Structures are given as C-alpha cells and as structure tokens.
Amino acid sequence: xxxxxxxxxxxxxxxxxxxxxxxxxxNSMFDYFLWYKKYPAEGPTFLISISSIxxxxxxxxxxxxxxxxxxxxxxxxxxxxxxxxxxYFCAATSGAGSYQLTFGKGTKLSVIP
Amino acid sequence: xxxxxxxxxxxxxxxxxxxxxSCEQNLNHDAMYWxxxxxxxxxxxxxxxxxxxxxxxxxxxxxxxxSREKKESFPLTVTSAQKxxxxxxxxxxxxxxxxxxxxxxxxxxxx
Numbered sequence: 001x002x003x004x005x006x007x008x009x010x011x012x013x014x015x016x017x018x019x020x021x022x023x024x025x026x027n028s029m030f031d032y033f034l035w036y037k038k039y040p041a042e043g044p045t046f047l048i049s050i051s052s053i054x055x056x057x058x059x060x061x062x063x064x065x066x067x068x069x070x071x072x073x074x075x076x077x078x079x080x081x082x083x084x085x086x087x088y089f090c091a092a093t094s095g096a097g098s099y100q101l102t103f104g105k106g107t108k109l110s111v112i113p
Numbered sequence: 114x115x116x117x118x119x120x121x122x123x124x125x126x127x128x129x130x131x132x133x134x135s136c137e138q139n140l141n142h143d144a145m146y147w148x149x150x151x152x153x154x155x156x157x158x159x160x161x162x163x164x165x166x167x168x169x170x171x172x173x174x175x176x177x178x179x180s181r182e183k184k185e186s187f188p189l190t191v192t193s194a195q196k197x198x199x200x201x202x203x204x205x206x207x208x209x210x211x212x213x214x215x216x217x218x219x220x221x222x223x224x
Contacts, residue, residue: 043215
C-alpha cells in the first residue's frame with residue numbers, strides 16, 4: 001500500500017511558467033515532508049522541506065504548500081527553467097528526527113524552452 | 114570536499130554470486146542509509162544505521178546485508194538470496210535523520 005503518492009508520472013511546462021507538482025499521503029503519522037530532485041544516473045538532491053506546523057515554506061523559486069486536512073502537498077516552481085527538468089520525489093517521515101523516509105514514485109518534469 | 118562516495122558506478126554480477134557495494138561519507142553524519150530504485154518506482158529503504166555497530170532493516174531487507182564498523186562506511190552486500198538484484202542502489206547519510214544527502218548511485222546488473 002503506497003503511503004506517499006505522486007499521481008502524475010510526468011509534467012510538461014513552458015519555460016517561465018509555473019510548475020506545480022502534487023503529492024498525497026495516507027499515513028496520519030507523517031508530520032515532516034521533503035522534496036528531492038533527481039537527474040538521470042545521479043543521486044537525489046534535497047530541495048525543500050516543510051513541517052506539519054506550517055502550511056507554506058518558501059526558498060527562492062521553490063515553494064511547498066501543505067494541506068493537512070486533505071493530506072496533500074504541492075511544490076511550486078516559479079519561474080520554471082530548463083535546468084529544472086528532472087524527476088521530483090516527494091518524501092514523508094514521522095518527525096524531523098526520524099530515520100525513515102517514505103518516497104513517492106516521482107514526477108518527471110520537462111521544462112520546454 | 115565533503116560528500117558521499119559510492120563505488121563502483123556500474124557493477125555486473127553473475128547469478129548466484131554475492132557482491133558488495135561501497136559507501137563512504139566524510140560529512141561526519143551519524144545516520145547512513147541504503148535505498149533501491151527500480152524503473153518507475155520511488156526509492157525503497159533497504160537498511161539504515163543510526164550509529165556505529167548498529168543497523169535496522171528497512172522495507173525490503175531480504176537478500177541484503179550490511180555492516181557499520183566505522184562511522185564513515187556503510188557497505189551493502191547483495192547476496193544470492195536476493196531474487197531481483199538488478200537495480201540502481203543509492204546510499205545516503207544525514208545528521209538528524211530527515212534531510213538525507215545522497216551519493217551518485219551504483220547500477221547493479223545481474224548477467
């Protein structure tokens with residue numbers, strides 16, 4: 001049973017527009033969420049995180065929104081750039097000090113110049 | 114340069130053989146992890162270690178073994194008991210357990 005779901009395997013966006021990547025979770029114990037970016041044949045790199053005590057966290061062009069009642073989070077990238085083309089993984093854990101991350105299957109973002 | 118080094122980048126193994134994947138970190142992180150990625154799948158946790166000489170099974174530990182004799186090193190052995198070993202293996206480390214830093218990965222292919 002998938003506890004973290006990224007229902008869109010792929011997304012194409014025009015350069016300069018907004019990219020919105022979505023993630024849903026089912027485990028009510030999750031209270032810390034992370035987004036990772038991954039290029040082919042490389043390890044994921046950490047992008048941004050959010051604790052369940054917040055509903056928004058911003059870092060430059062990247063903003064993560066959390067809707068706890070809907071068990072839904074989203075990553076907004078504005079403006080999108082060709083270098084953002086990668087696979088984005090959503091991950092969740094029970095507490096920022098936890099040692100286990102549960103990952104979604106990823107969404108492949110393609111930013112078209 | 115601080116980071117996580119996985120070696121080799123590509124590895125081929127004959128069926129029935131054990132193989133060990135190396136992971137070294139110089140970030141002084143306490144926790145280390147092994148994940149497996151299959152095409153179209155997310156990352157699944159194999160084993161993790163919070164401290165030297167201690168490790169815990171993740172979601173898919175069967176057919177794998179690890180050791181943590183030094184803080185810097187967390188090698189993963191893929192044994193002949195692992196039924197589908199061909200995959201991309203990722204090692205990670207973290208200072209607190211959440212924001213893990215990943216290595217570049219090892220692609221293992223069984224021939």
